[in-house]
Amino acid sequence: MDSRIQEHAEIIADHSVDLQAGDNVIIRAPPAAEDLVVALHEVLGERGANPLTMSTNARFSRAYLRAADEFETPEHHLALVEETDVYIAIRADANVTETSDVDPKTSAAQAQAHQPILGERLSKRWCLSQFPAPANAQLAEMSTEAYAEFVYDAVIKDWDAVREHQAQMVEILDPAEEVRIVSGDTTDVRMRVGGNPTLNDYGEKNLPGGEVFTAPIVDSVEGEVLFDKPLYHQGREVTGVFLRFEDGAVVEHSAEKNEDVLTEVLDTDAGARYLGELGIGMNRDIDRFTYNMLFDEKMGDTVHMAVGRAYEDTVGEANERNESAVHVDMIVDMSEDSFIEVDGERVQEDGRFIFEE
Amino acid sequence: MDSRIQEHAEIIADHSVDLQAGDNVIIRAPPAAEDLVVALHEVLGERGANPLTMSTNARFSRAYLRAADEFETPEHHLALVEETDVYIAIRADANVTETSDVDPKTSAAQAQAHQPILGERLSKRWCLSQFPAPANAQLAEMSTEAYAEFVYDAVIKDWDAVREHQAQMVEILDPAEEVRIVSGDTTDVRMRVGGNPTLNDYGEKNLPGGEVFTAPIVDSVEGEVLFDKPLYHQGREVTGVFLRFEDGAVVEHSAEKNEDVLTEVLDTDAGARYLGELGIGMNRDIDRFTYNMLFDEKMGDTVHMAVGRAYEDTVGEANERNESAVHVDMIVDMSEDSFIEVDGERVQEDGRFIFEE
Numbered sequence: 001m002d003s004r005i006q007e008h009a010e011i012i013a014d015h016s017v018d019l020q021a022g023d024n025v026i027i028r029a030p031p032a033a034e035d036l037v038v039a040l041h042e043v044l045g046e047r048g049a050n051p052l053t054m055s056t057n058a059r060f061s062r063a064y065l066r067a068a069d070e071f072e073t074p075e076h077h078l079a080l081v082e083e084t085d086v087y088i089a090i091r092a093d094a095n096v097t098e099t100s101d102v103d104p105k106t107s108a109a110q111a112q113a114h115q116p117i118l119g120e121r122l123s124k125r126w127c128l129s130q131f132p133a134p135a136n137a138q139l140a141e142m143s144t145e146a147y148a149e150f151v152y153d154a155v156i157k158d159w160d161a162v163r164e165h166q167a168q169m170v171e172i173l174d175p176a177e178e179v180r181i182v183s184g185d186t187t188d189v190r191m192r193v194g195g196n197p198t199l200n201d202y203g204e205k206n207l208p209g210g211e212v213f214t215a216p217i218v219d220s221v222e223g224e225v226l227f228d229k230p231l232y233h234q235g236r237e238v239t240g241v242f243l244r245f246e247d248g249a250v251v252e253h254s255a256e257k258n259e260d261v262l263t264e265v266l267d268t269d270a271g272a273r274y275l276g277e278l279g280i281g282m283n284r285d286i287d288r289f290t291y292n293m294l295f296d297e298k299m300g301d302t303v304h305m306a307v308g309r310a311y312e313d314t315v316g317e318a319n320e321r322n323e324s325a326v327h328v329d330m331i332v333d334m335s336e337d338s339f340i341e342v343d344g345e346r347v348q349e350d351g352r353f354i355f356e357e
Numbered sequence: 358m359d360s361r362i363q364e365h366a367e368i369i370a371d372h373s374v375d376l377q378a379g380d381n382v383i384i385r386a387p388p389a390a391e392d393l394v395v396a397l398h399e400v401l402g403e404r405g406a407n408p409l410t411m412s413t414n415a416r417f418s419r420a421y422l423r424a425a426d427e428f429e430t431p432e433h434h435l436a437l438v439e440e441t442d443v444y445i446a447i448r449a450d451a452n453v454t455e456t457s458d459v460d461p462k463t464s465a466a467q468a469q470a471h472q473p474i475l476g477e478r479l480s481k482r483w484c485l486s487q488f489p490a491p492a493n494a495q496l497a498e499m500s501t502e503a504y505a506e507f508v509y510d511a512v513i514k515d516w517d518a519v520r521e522h523q524a525q526m527v528e529i530l531d532p533a534e535e536v537r538i539v540s541g542d543t544t545d546v547r548m549r550v551g552g553n554p555t556l557n558d559y560g561e562k563n564l565p566g567g568e569v570f571t572a573p574i575v576d577s578v579e580g581e582v583l584f585d586k587p588l589y590h591q592g593r594e595v596t597g598v599f600l601r602f603e604d605g606a607v608v609e610h611s612a613e614k615n616e617d618v619l620t621e622v623l624d625t626d627a628g629a630r631y632l633g634e635l636g637i638g639m640n641r642d643i644d645r646f647t648y649n650m651l652f653d654e655k656m657g658d659t660v661h662m663a664v665g666r667a668y669e670d671t672v673g674e675a676n677e678r679n680e681s682a683v684h685v686d687m688i689v690d691m692s693e694d695s696f697i698e699v700d701g702e703r704v705q706e707d708g709r710f711i712f713e714e
């Protein structure tokens with residue numbers, strides 16, 4: 001077996017989920033991730049943990065969702081997750097558009113019914129990672145071999161060093177009051193973040209990790225953003241997304257391609273017009289866009305903003321948490337003619353941080 | 358999709374496990390059974406049942422078992438099965454010898470730790486069935502296409518008609534005191550069955566079904582049996598198995614090939630030298646031996662006897678139940694120069710039952 005697969009499994013076990021002897025573990029993975037799941041079983045055996053493997057398969061989901069018309073919370077699934085210590089979810093697709101002929105309303109109704117299971121899962125030690133399957137390489141417009149190199153470069157890292165490096169940005173952003181993002185003539189946006197914690201993502205819940213993120217104060221966002229990287233939402237690509245904010249809300253929007261998808265997202269509910277996240281991508285081994293948010297949002301020299309739901313941990317007790325059924329990330333390239341200003345000081349310019357000399 | 362796969366899924370749902378709206382269902386299947394699991398998801402969606410898919414994969418088992426050295430009952434797995442209404446297990450191999458380099462003692466230790474899960478599972482509505490994967494075809498020395506025909510001929514049947522046909526044999530065997538099995542010069546064995554219920558297997562817990570079976574009175578078996586069909590135990594083929602019984606116990610045994618495997622089985626524990634089952638195969642669509650006991654034991658015009666554990670349902674309250682860690686079925690061809698005698702009356706001769714004219 002490719003030794004990188006074994007390294008990947010060991011990083012998940014030892015770094016991401018801090019695997020202990022006696023842990024009850026769910027590994028949820030599709031068939032295309034078979035080799036990584038084999039390697040995980042070996043590590044679990046060595047560490048004295050107890051595996052249970054759930055298979056995800058978009059063909060199963062499609063068949064079930066097209067046939068079903070009502071959803072309830074499956075109690076056996078909930079009982080399983082309640083008794084679990086560790087939840088490892090691996091992505092690897094056979095066809096990334098497999099559920100493109102499922103009504104999004106049906107998927108949403110099922111997701112709603114599964115909400116208590118998701119809640120349980122997020123209360124455990126968990127990790128979401130990626131196996132470099134051919135269909136994911138295809139989406140990234142890469143050969144499978146080149147894509148595998150890309151994935152392992154992003155995943156197999158000294159994550160303690162990453163934590164320390166990113167901590168420098170957390171130290172700047174966590175106590176800050178205001179952030180301004182400027183890129184070219186097209187993006188100039190300000191938001192307050194005072195009282196909202198900044199988190200350091202160094203490959204625990206997401207592998208790869210590589211971002212520092214917080215939540216804007218809901219009604220504080222002012223200005224305009226042109227997102228440089230395309231957005232891929234429910235199987236459709238949206239390019240050239242432009243948003244103008246007043247008092248936190250999107251008051252004007254447009255897109256070069258598939259603007260209706262963007263409109264639909266913003267019209268989901270009241271919270272969908274407000275930002276739920278500001279993230280700074282710091283993983284420079286992610287040097288290209290692969291239409292996979294697990295990687296894209298951590299890309300070095302980018303920032304991302306998400307309309308919709310804010311993560312609980314990123315909202316201070318005194319502040320309002322933006323709530324929404326959606327959380328849609330969009331990315332601005334900061335590598336050229338760009339800067340991040342925190343409380344009036346330039347902390348990043350053309351992709352170079354103030355603490356990098 | 359091959360319409361036989363959809364028929365197979367519908368028989369499992371509607372006949373074997375009597376699927377109801379709101380049922381919480383586990384589908385446990387390996388990747389090679391993907392198409393059948395897709396079809397099952399469609400049926401579950403239509404019927405309003407809730408699927409959870411567990412993947413079995415012999416590569417995962419091998420990796421885990423070779424690395425682990427202690428086993429405990431995984432509480433998350435147990436909790437899952439406790440909250441389940443229906444358990445559908447599908448077999449389909451990528452390589453039937455995948456775990457041939459796992460120490461059988463390790464597998465046995467894990468099976469022991471999983472005993473409470475198995476107990477829960479058997480208390481639910483459950484079904485074990487087979488998808489015609491290439492590796493299973495290879496074991497049967499058939500093309501995948503021909504093997505698929507064999508599987509679907511055995512599985513897609515009018516199971517109510519089977520039940521009625523087999524009930525005629527149950528009516529004979531259930532009230533009987535003594536059974537004698539004679540085949541050629543090599544097999545002549547008698548056993549008492551009085552007070553032990555005879556069960557009719559018509560495709561519920563096993564699909565295919567097609568046998569009528571009971572348990573012999575433990576110390577009643579007398580005589581000799583030469584088993585015509587090879588036995589395939591833990592990846593090794595044992596041919597020409599001969600057993601001589603006195604007072605129920607195997608007092609002499611031999612085999613043409615791999616006799617040591619047979620000896621090991623019989624030496625497992627005290628119960629391993631006594632019969633736990635007498636079964637009469639009645640599914641004539643199973644017309645060849647495929648090294649798969651799910652099919653082989655139901656083959657038309659055969660009987661099988663198992664050394665080891667007796668099924669609870671086949672032992673009357675007044676009778677002793679044979680207990681053992683093993684249950685190993687072996688098959689006698691009854692199609693020529695053979696007869697079954699029940700309480701002195703020939704009820705089958707050269708494969709033809711008394712009720713078949």
